Every structure is written in C-alpha cells, then in structure tokens.
Amino acid sequence: MSQRLQQRPEKSDEPLLRVENLTKHFPVNTGFISSLRWSSDGRFPLELDSQSVRAVDGVSFDLYPGETLGVVGESGCGKSTLARTLLGLTDLTDGAVEFRGTRTTTFDGDAKHEFRRNAQMVFQDPQSSLNPRRKIGNIIADPLEAAGWNEERRRERVLELLGQVGLKEEHYGRYPHEFSGGQRQRINLARALSINPDLVIADEPVSGLDMSVQAQILSLMQDLQEEYGLTYLFITHDLSVIRNVADRVAVMYLGDFVETGPVDRLFTEPHHPYTRALLDSVPNPDPDTRGVESRLVGDVPSPSDPPSGCKFHTRCPALIVPDPFTREEYREYMELRSDVCNETLQTDTDPASVRSHYFTSSLPAAVDQTVERAISHASDGDWDDAQSTLAEYLSPCEAHIPKLESVADGQLSACHIDSDDREAFSW
Numbered sequence: 001m002s003q004r005l006q007q008r009p010e011k012s013d014e015p016l017l018r019v020e021n022l023t024k025h026f027p028v029n030t031g032f033i034s035s036l037r038w039s040s041d042g043r044f045p046l047e048l049d050s051q052s053v054r055a056v057d058g059v060s061f062d063l064y065p066g067e068t069l070g071v072v073g074e075s076g077c078g079k080s081t082l083a084r085t086l087l088g089l090t091d092l093t094d095g096a097v098e099f100r101g102t103r104t105t106t107f108d109g110d111a112k113h114e115f116r117r118n119a120q121m122v123f124q125d126p127q128s129s130l131n132p133r134r135k136i137g138n139i140i141a142d143p144l145e146a147a148g149w150n151e152e153r154r155r156e157r158v159l160e161l162l163g164q165v166g167l168k169e170e171h172y173g174r175y176p177h178e179f180s181g182g183q184r185q186r187i188n189l190a191r192a193l194s195i196n197p198d199l200v201i202a203d204e205p206v207s208g209l210d211m212s213v214q215a216q217i218l219s220l221m222q223d224l225q226e227e228y229g230l231t232y233l234f235i236t237h238d239l240s241v242i243r244n245v246a247d248r249v250a251v252m253y254l255g256d257f258v259e260t261g262p263v264d265r266l267f268t269e270p271h272h273p274y275t276r277a278l279l280d281s282v283p284n285p286d287p288d289t290r291g292v293e294s295r296l297v298g299d300v301p302s303p304s305d306p307p308s309g310c311k312f313h314t315r316c317p318a319l320i321v322p323d324p325f326t327r328e329e330y331r332e333y334m335e336l337r338s339d340v341c342n343e344t345l346q347t348d349t350d351p352a353s354v355r356s357h358y359f360t361s362s363l364p365a366a367v368d369q370t371v372e373r374a375i376s377h378a379s380d381g382d383w384d385d386a387q388s389t390l391a392e393y394l395s396p397c398e399a400h401i402p403k404l405e406s407v408a409d410g411q412l413s414a415c416h417i418d419s420d421d422r423e424a425f426s427w
C-alpha cells in the first residue's frame with residue numbers, strides 16, 4: 001500500500017476526504033469465449049481470465065478543508081477515473097473513500113443525496129457539459145430545483161452567482177452558444193457552487209482555454225475558494241497551471257502516485273524522474289532558455305499491461321542500468337528483449353545483421369555472448385530459452401516496485417534512486 005500523502009494545512013485536524021488504497025480496475029471486454037482459460041487438452045473451460053485495465057491502482061491521500069490538492073499527470077494516467085471514483089460516479093474496485101469520516105459506499109437515501117450536494121464536479125469541456133437548448137439561468141438553477149428551492153429563491157440565487165463568477169444579470173436568459181469558452185467555464189463554476197458544496201473536484205477546468213482566460217478562471221476559482229471556504233481537488237496535465245493555485249501536488253503515473261509534496265518543494269526540489277521530466281516539458285517563457293527539449297519520450301504504456309517493477313521504467317531518463325551497460329546500450333538491450341518476449345524478432349537474417357539492427361555500437365564481451373546465445377535460441381524457435389538467456393541482465397527498476405517513501409519534510413517519492421535499500425540492489 002502506498003504511503004499516505006501527509007503534509008497538510010493547519011486549518012483543521014480532520015480530513016474532509018480520506019482515501020485509502022483506492023483501486024479501480026475495468027474488465028477488458030474480450031468476449032466471453034475468449035476470456036475463458038481451457039484445460040490442457042482444450043476440451044473443458046476451467047475459469048475466466050481476469051485481465052483488466054488498472055486505471056487507479058492503490059492511491060491513498062487525505063484532503064483537508066480549505067486546501068487545494070493538485071493531481072497532475074499525462075492523459076491516460078488515471079486522473080479522471082480517480083475523480084469519478086471519488087464521487088461515486090463509477091464504483092470502486094477496492095479500498096475506501098471517507099467523507100467527513102464516513103465511508104461513501106455506506107451512503108444511501110438522504111446521506112447519498114447530501115454527499116452529492118456537498119461534493120461537486122467541474123468538467124473539462126464547458127461546451128459539452130451545458131445543454132445547448134436550455135437557458136443558462138435554468139442550467140445554474142438545476143441543483144437548486146433538485147434541492148427544493150422555489151422559483152423566486154432560485155432566480156435570486158442564480159443572479160447572485162452570475163455576479164460572483166463575473167457574468168451579468170442579462171446573461172440569465174441566454175443560451176450556452178452565446179458565450180465564449182471562458183464564460184462557459186464561469187457558468188459551470190456557478191452551477192457547481194449553487195448549493196454551497198464543501199468539495200469541488202475540477203477535472204482540467206482550464207485546458208483548451210487561452211492563457212489569459214486560464215489566468216482569469218484560476219483567479220476566480222481562488223476568490224470563490226476564499227469566499228465559500230471550498231476544498232479543491234484540481235486535476236490537470238499541465239504542472240504550470242497548478243503552481244499558483246495548489247497547496248500540495250500529487251504526480252500520477254499509470255494509476256499510481258509517484259511523487260507528492262508541497263507545491264513549492266515539488267517545483268524547486270523535484271525528486272522523481274517523472275516529475276522532473278514533466279517540469280522539463282513546461283514551456284519556458286524566458287527566450288534565452290527556450291528550446292530545451294523535454295526528456296519525456298514515448299507514450300504512456302497501456303494500463304491493461306503495465307510494465308513490471310517501476311511502471312515508468314520504459315521511459316525513465318534515469319533508469320538504473322545493470323553492469324556493464326551504458327544507459328544507451330541497455331535501452332537497446334531492452335528493445336531486443338521486448339521483441340524476443342513478443343516473438344517478433346526477425347530471425348530469417350544472419351545473427352550479425354540481427355545484432356546490428358538493435359545495437360548501434362559494439363557491446364561488452366560478456367553481453368555480446370549473451371545476445372549471441374539468445375539470438376541462436378530464437379532462430380531455433382526456442383523463445384523461452386531466448387527469454388531466460390536475456391534475463392541474465394535486469395535493472396532493479398524492472399524487477400522491483402518502488403514504494404512512496406519520505407524524501408523531505410512532507411515530500412514522498414517512489415523511486416529506487418531515493419530508496420534507503422539502494423545498497424540491496426546490485427547495479
């Protein structure tokens with residue numbers, strides 16, 4: 001289980017939201033027949049194969065009243081699924097979510113209704129979350145109507161909210177298409193705040209908006225937080241967006257938190273190589289340093305088949321390589337091993353050509369012999385032997401799952417480079 005995200009503001013001792021080892025897996029829809037495993041003679045089905053997409057894979061954190069926790073990561077890392085699972089919009093697979101000390105899965109009837117009122121979500125695409133055929137006054141009033149407010153009170157409240165989000169009374173009777181992207185996000189905020197929630201989960205609330213409008217919406221969200229005493233979970237793919245709004249940040253990769261900490265520390269002393277790579281990807285407004293290339297290459301691997309050990313190892317610029325490799329050589333070696341595992345290695349050419357296809361320079365003698373033996377096994381169709389031959393060299397990053405461990409006051413990182421057990425690995 002991951003270590004809890006600890007640092008918190010001193011406003012309150014009790015978390016508003018407590019999340020313990022939250023897991024959300026989706027079954028892979030391969031069809032009933034193809035999901036069966038069969039007896040060795042192929043005649044009897046034995047059991048269902050439990051392949052799944054591990055969208056959220058054991059996340060723990062506390063969120064305290066009045067604070068803003070930023071969750072950052074590339075698209076496909078599980079951020080939006082985390083948000084939906086926290087609010088009960090999708091069922092959790094394992095773990096627990098507590099709101100004010102009570103498990104949300106125990107809520108029913110009035111308690112469920114109250115939780116829905118108290119925890120609101122603001123979505124990424126303000127256009128698609130607003131019904132184009134309804135006037136915005138009615139859209140904002142929906143939660144109030146559901147809460148039993150009469151028409152006069154609803155109208156009064158909506159007009160008040162329009163003013164608070166920087167819109168005018170005359171906008172009450174207009175339709176969503178009459179507004180800009182930034183104005184539509186203001187309408188979404190007004191709707192989310194209409195019945196005074198305690199928690200707002202904002203999923204990419206400013207992506208797709210231009211920089212100046214982003215700044216206006218972020219500033220508005222901060223003003224509203226102060227006015228209403230809101231607690232925010234702010235989800236984004238862009239670290240620079242949360243620099244000025246979050247108290248703490250959790251960096252997410254393939255369903256796990258890989259680094260967490262106070263926002264200032266994360267920006268000035270990032271520990272995890274993924275956090276550093278994300279920071280390198282933030283455009284630098286300084287023309288003298290513009291053009292520095294991001295060290296983050298390749299795509300996020302599929303959560304239905306995540307890499308072994310540290311899930312970031314297939315892309316990590318700091319990958320720990322075993323002796324006697326250089327990092328470049330070991331990347332090439334991993335590529336060869338991947339093709340052997342997938343049985344996609346081309347074996348119809350001579351071994352020297354196979355070797356030069358993968359390696360740009362000559363290898364240390366011991367590695368060269370291993371590669372030669374593996375290619376020979378693969379050429380004979382002995383893929384298992386080829387695989388076990390190449391398993392002679394393995395990075396600790398591929399073999400061991402790093403745990404979130406404290407690296408500084410309130411800052412946790414899941415990387416073998418930070419581990420106290422570093423000496424236990426033979427690299």
Ligand code: SF4
Pocket residue numbers: 272273274310311312313314316317318319320397402414415416417
């Ligand atoms: S454990 Fe290894 S692969 Fe993972 S982030 Fe650390 S150095 Fe990179």
